[in-house]
Amino acid sequence: xxxxxxxxxxxxxxxxxxxxxxxxxxxxxxxxxxxxxxxxxxxxxxxxxxxxxxxxxxxxxxxxxxxxxxxxxxxxxxxxxxxxxxxxxxxxxxxxxxxxxxxxxxxxxxxxxxxxxxxxxxxxxxxxxxxxxxxxxxxxxxxxxxxxxxxxxxxxxxxxxxxxxxxxxxxxxxxxxxxxxxxxxxxxxxxxxxxxxxxxxxxxxxxxxxxxxxxxxxxxxxxxxxxxxxxxxxxxxxxxxxxxxxxxxxxxxxxxxxxxxxxxxxxxxxxxxxxxxxxxxxxxxxxxxxxxxxxxxxxxxxxxxxxxxxxxxxxxxxxxxxxxxxxxxxxxxxxxxxxxxxxxxxxxxxxxxxxxxxxxxxxxxxxxx
Numbered sequence: 001x002x003x004x005x006x007x008x009x010x011x012x013x014x015x016x017x018x019x020x021x022x023x024x025x026x027x028x029x030x031x032x033x034x035x036x037x038x039x040x041x042x043x044x045x046x047x048x049x050x051x052x053x054x055x056x057x058x059x060x061x062x063x064x065x066x067x068x069x070x071x072x073x074x075x076x077x078x079x080x081x082x083x084x085x086x087x088x089x090x091x092x093x094x095x096x097x098x099x100x101x102x103x104x105x106x107x108x109x110x111x112x113x114x115x116x117x118x119x120x121x122x123x124x125x126x127x128x129x130x131x132x133x134x135x136x137x138x139x140x141x142x143x144x145x146x147x148x149x150x151x152x153x154x155x156x157x158x159x160x161x162x163x164x165x166x167x168x169x170x171x172x173x174x175x176x177x178x179x180x181x182x183x184x185x186x187x188x189x190x191x192x193x194x195x196x197x198x199x200x201x202x203x204x205x206x207x208x209x210x211x212x213x214x215x216x217x218x219x220x221x222x223x224x225x226x227x228x229x230x231x232x233x234x235x236x237x238x239x240x241x242x243x244x245x246x247x248x249x250x251x252x253x254x255x256x257x258x259x260x261x262x263x264x265x266x267x268x269x270x271x272x273x274x275x276x277x278x279x280x281x282x283x284x285x286x287x288x289x290x291x292x293x294x295x296x297x298x299x300x301x302x303x304x305x306x307x308x309x310x311x312x313x314x315x316x317x318x319x320x321x322x323x324x325x326x327x328x329x330x331x332x333x334x335x336x337x338x339x340x341x342x343x344x345x346x347x348x349x350x351x352x353x354x355x356x357x358x359x360x361x362x363x364x365x366x367x368x369x
Contacts, residue, residue, distance in 0.1 A: 003094035004091060004115060006047040006156070007084040010034045010054045010101035011073030023102040023201060025059040032059070035203065038068060047097075050090060053080045072249035078174045082238055085165045098158035099177050106156065106198045114158035117190050124158040125179045126194030127151040153179050154194040165184060165188065181342045211367045212303065215262030217254035220358035222350070231309070232323035232340075232356075233330050234286050238314050242357060246276035249284035250359040251307060251323070251331075255285075256291050258363040263300060295365070304337040305363040312354045316342025 010024040017023040024034045034052065041050045042065070052152055053073040053104050055058065060070055071087055078254035088096065091232075097111070110126060118253050130152065136144040157178050167181040173219075175181055182189045199206065215244050223229075227241025230249040243249030263267035272279045272287055295302070307327075309316050328335040350356040 002046070002115065003092070003093070004047045005088050005096045005161070006041045006050045006091040007081070007088070007096060007098045008034060008037045008041070008052045008101050009051065009053055009073070009077060009080050009084075009099065011080045012102070012299060017204060019204070020057075020110040023053070025056070028104055028201070030301070032136065033104055034060075034101035035062065037099055037101055037106075038064065040106065040108055040342075042068070042186050043110050046111055047318055048210075049088065049090070051325070053084050053350065067354055070358040075281065076174050076178070078168075078171065081163065081178065082168045084159075085168055088161075089165065091163045095154040095158060096161045096328065097158045098164075100200065102201045103155055103198055104201070106195060108156075109196055110198070111156065113157060117192055118158050118160065121188040121190035121208060122160045122163050122187060123179070123182045125182075125189060126154040126156075126198070127190055127191045128154065151191065152194070154198050154200075206237055209362065212366050213262040213300075214265075215258040215260065215363050215365070216259030217256065217261065217360070217363070219250040219253040219257065220351075220356055221248045221250055222356050223354065229314075230284065231319070233288075233326040234319075234322055239304070245280055246272070246282045246287065247284050249336060250357055251309060251327070251361070252284035252288050254307070254359040254361040255305065255327070255331075255363065256288055258305070258361040259295060259302075259365065260293050262365045263298060264365055265294065292331070296321075298363045298367070300367050302331055302333050302337075302364050303364040305331075305339070305361055307338070307340045308360045309341055310339065310343045310345060310351055310358040310360070311356075312344050312352060 012022060012024065019026060025032050035041065036051060038052060041047055048067060050068045052068065052070045052071065055073050057070055095115065114124050114126070128151070130147040132149050134144050135142050135145055142288065155177065159178060164181070167185055171181060180190060184250070221242035221244050222255055223240040224243045225240055227243070229236045229238040229241040229293050230247045230250040233249065242250060253268060257354055260267055269301060271290065324335050324338050324340050327338050345352045351358060
């Protein structure tokens with residue numbers, strides 16, 4: 001093993017991530033974001049010591065080997081980087097790799113490439129080439145930037161320790177990464193091929209592997225005279241309505257049960273028991289609102305749903321658009337993510353005799369940890 005050290009910067013406040021918990025501690029692929037970088041550095045067996053720089057040590061629950069050290073960071077990224085460099089100076093490192101905890105998807109191959117590059121270079125940084133057209137603005141005027149001359153820099157970034165330490169201790173301004181220091185001081189830097197998947201997680205939308213859960217809902221109610229018929233939250237002109245403790249809306253009841261199933265929260269009867277007078281004749285739209293609050297509280301959002309309404313009458317196609325629009329408004333979900341099918345049962349059973357209506361729903365929800 002060469003005299004290599006790996007610094008993981010995990011002190012950021014994650015202002016753009018819009019979360020109470022800093023993003024480096026948000027679960028990503030079943031473990032805190034920063035742990036991916038620690039585990040890959042450990043598995044590579046390339047480093048004498050791995051330094052995790054954070055302002056919240058209590059968030060680090062996992063016990064690591066002795067050569068993984070946790071230290072307190074600074075206010076800005078450059079402050080944390082300098083603190084880490086000062087800390088490892090006593091170990092007399094030859095090389096140091098500095099990495100942002102917000103990039104969990106780098107490979108061990110990239111670590112090897114960076115360290116091998118340092119055999120002939122004083123600094124090595126992974127970059128990827130731009131595919132999109134780039135514009136830049138000066139005052140109120142826009143200009144084109146030749147993308148052949150532009151690169152996106154990534155981390156980890158590799159340096160001879162003495163070079164980056166000397167530059168970091170002399171810097172007067174805050175820099176976004178250590179490569180900036182090398183460039184500003186006219187030192188040579190070797191750019192190597194980065195990795196497309198080594199993207200930086202900045203916004204919640206960047207966590208594209210959030211867990212998806214599925215739920216199935218089913219409901220059936222008898223049709224009775226002298227009652228209004230509600231389907232999907234809207235009143236449908238019909239000679240009968242659906243018997244039930246509530247308004248009997250089989251579509252919304254099925255959606256509620258599907259959501260509860262996907263969240264592993266049992267079923268609709270637990271939340272709205274039919275032996276409680278306070279729920280008698282309650283609109284299903286109110287019931288759905290309660291479940292949506294639980295959904296939001298637990299960091300879920302709806303991905304899409306498929307509704308299968310089973311009846312002989314009324315004709316579903318006649319009201320499909322109105323029902324989809326209603327569901328879209330109730331769920332705050334794009335109507336293009338909602339499908340509604342109408343099915344008959346070829347005159348079989350209670351439904352076939354127009355004495356009942358049933359509904360089944362399959363729904364997928366996404367969880368943001």
